[in-house]
Every structure is written in structure tokens, then in C-alpha cells.
Amino acid sequence: MKTDPETWLDHYGDSLYRYALLKTSNSSIAEDLVQDTLLAALKGHASFKGQSSEKTWIIGILKHKIIDHYRKSSREQPLEQDENLTRYDEILFDEKGHWRNPVQSWGNPSQAIDNMGFMQAVKDCLETLPGPQAELFMLSEFQDIDNESICKLLDISSTNNLWVILSRVRSRLRECIDLNWFKPARG
Amino acid sequence: MRSCKKTSALLCKASRSQLSIGEWLGLKSHLLLCQLCRTQKHHYQLISEATKIILSDRHLISHLSSMARNRIQAALKAESTKSAHRNN
Numbered sequence: 001m002k003t004d005p006e007t008w009l010d011h012y013g014d015s016l017y018r019y020a021l022l023k024t025s026n027s028s029i030a031e032d033l034v035q036d037t038l039l040a041a042l043k044g045h046a047s048f049k050g051q052s053s054e055k056t057w058i059i060g061i062l063k064h065k066i067i068d069h070y071r072k073s074s075r076e077q078p079l080e081q082d083e084n085l086t087r088y089d090e091i092l093f094d095e096k097g098h099w100r101n102p103v104q105s106w107g108n109p110s111q112a113i114d115n116m117g118f119m120q121a122v123k124d125c126l127e128t129l130p131g132p133q134a135e136l137f138m139l140s141e142f143q144d145i146d147n148e149s150i151c152k153l154l155d156i157s158s159t160n161n162l163w164v165i166l167s168r169v170r171s172r173l174r175e176c177i178d179l180n181w182f183k184p185a186r187g
Numbered sequence: 188m189r190s191c192k193k194t195s196a197l198l199c200k201a202s203r204s205q206l207s208i209g210e211w212l213g214l215k216s217h218l219l220l221c222q223l224c225r226t227q228k229h230h231y232q233l234i235s236e237a238t239k240i241i242l243s244d245r246h247l248i249s250h251l252s253s254m255a256r257n258r259i260q261a262a263l264k265a266e267s268t269k270s271a272h273r274n275n
Contacts, residue, residue, distance in 0.1 A: 042263060
């Protein structure tokens with residue numbers, strides 16, 4: 001059943017926004033994606049045949065917009081050519097590939113999760129990751145997207161490279177949390 | 188012994204796909220001997236768990252800001268007016 005496009009924002013706006021936010025973890029990008037989606041739906045409304053519900057149709061458009069967003073972002077800042085990320089390996093590992101500095105334990109895992117300071121540090125550090133790195137990390141946390149699709153979306157040439165880049169991004173995130181939560185908490 | 192750098196990448200692979208027997212044995216034996224990589228692994232697990240909680244909280248409570256809502260409403264209105272002109 002077709003509804004009046006003027007009601008779409010009220011009916012679907014928040015659901016679309018939550019879906020986009022979950023997939024991109026960036027509120028301004030998620031807002032833009034909702035706008036692009038609703039505009040595309042408005043333009044293509046005549047072609048909607050009602051084979052699925054209107055909401056399903058609009059969410060399908062949003063999924064394509066999210067894919068387009070990832071493709072565009074990976075073209076602008078290719079992860080495989082990110083020298084800052086490559087240099088990170090030299091900071092963390094010696095020439096034999098062993099840790100340069102000891103990795104200190106964060107203590108009891110369940111206590112860390114219950115610790116507001118830890119959760120805030122994770123949130124803050126996620127937000128400081130540059131766009132494509134944050135996107136790779138977020139995509140890797142979702143099990144509903146396969147590794148080949150992540151490579152395709154982020155223009156990574158092979159899954160072997162995916163693991164190397166992902167390990168650098170995770171290490172960067174870990175270091176950030178260590179610096180902003182663990183070390184200050186210990187004084 | 189496999190290097191810590193390679194182990195770090197292998198931990199990422201293990202979190203998203205099945206390792207070969209050789210990789211699995213290599214990872215297990217490295218972790219058995221390397222306290223630093225074991226700690227690193229725990230840190231990754233904690234970060235992953237925290238990220239999932241953050242994402243699910245956001246998923247439950249987030250909604251479009253009124254500023255975004257107004258902006259989107261205006262863009263939709265402008266597009267409707269444009270297409271009405273085109274059709275006339």
C-alpha cells in the first residue's frame with residue numbers, strides 16, 4: 001500500500017536513522033543517509049509496485065545508500081594506502097614483529113565493562129578514528145556482513161590484507177583506550 | 188614461533204572466520220607462550236563487547252534530532268514542489 005510521502009518522515013524517519021546509525025556509527029552521516037533515502041524514494045515512488053511493504057522498500061533504498069557511502073569513503077581515503085596506519089606497525093612492533101612495549105592488563109574484564117569510564121573511553125576513541133578506519137572496525141563487529149563484502153565495500157584487495165589492516169585499527173583503538181582510560185585511572 | 192605482529196592479524200581472522208588447522212595450532216601455541224598477546228586478545232574481546240553494548244544502546248534510544256528532521260522535511264518539500272512543476 002502506498003502512503004503519502006509527506007508522512008514518511010514521521011512514520012519511518014527514526015527507524016531509518018537508527019538503522020543508518022547502527023551501520024555507520026556517525027550521527028551526521030546517518031542523518032544525511034536518511035535524507036538521501038527519502039529523496040530517492042520520493043523520486044522513485046511511481047515505480048514502487050507494492051510487491052513488498054513500503055517500509056521494506058524504503059529500507060532497501062537505505063541499504064544501497066549505505067553501500068554507496070562506504071564505496072565513496074574508501075575511494076577518498078583508501079585504507080591500503082594509509083601511511084599513518086602502516087607506520088603504526090613500526091611503533092608497536094620491532095623488526096622481528098614482537099611487541100616493542102609491554103601490553104598491560106586492564107584487570108578484571110567484567111569490571112571494565114561495568115566501568116563507566118571504560119565505556120566512555122571506548123565511545124570517545126571510536127569517534128576519534130578516521131572515517132574509513134571507524135567504518136572497517138564497525139563493519140567487522142557485525143557478523144551479518146561477510147569478509148569478501150567488507151573488502152569490496154572498502155576497496156581492500158584481499159582478505160589477508162583485511163586482517164592486517166583490521167589488526168592495526170584495533171591496536172590503534174586499544175592504544176587510545178589505554179591512554180585515555182587505563183593510564184589516567186592508575187595515575 | 189610466529190611473530191606477535193602476525194598473531195595480531197590472526198586474532199582478527201579468528202574473530203570473523205574459521206582458521207585452518209595450521210593457523211589454529213600456531214595461534215594457540217603462540218598464545219600459550221606469549222603473555223603480551225594473551226593480554227592483547229583480552230583487550231580486543233573487551234573492546235568488541237563494549238562496542239556491541241554501545242551500538243545496541245544507540246540502536247534502542249536514538250532518534251532524529253529536530254534540526255535534522257526540519258532539514259529533511261524542507262528537502263522533501265522542495266523535491267515535491269519541483270516534481271509537481273515538472274508534471275504540470
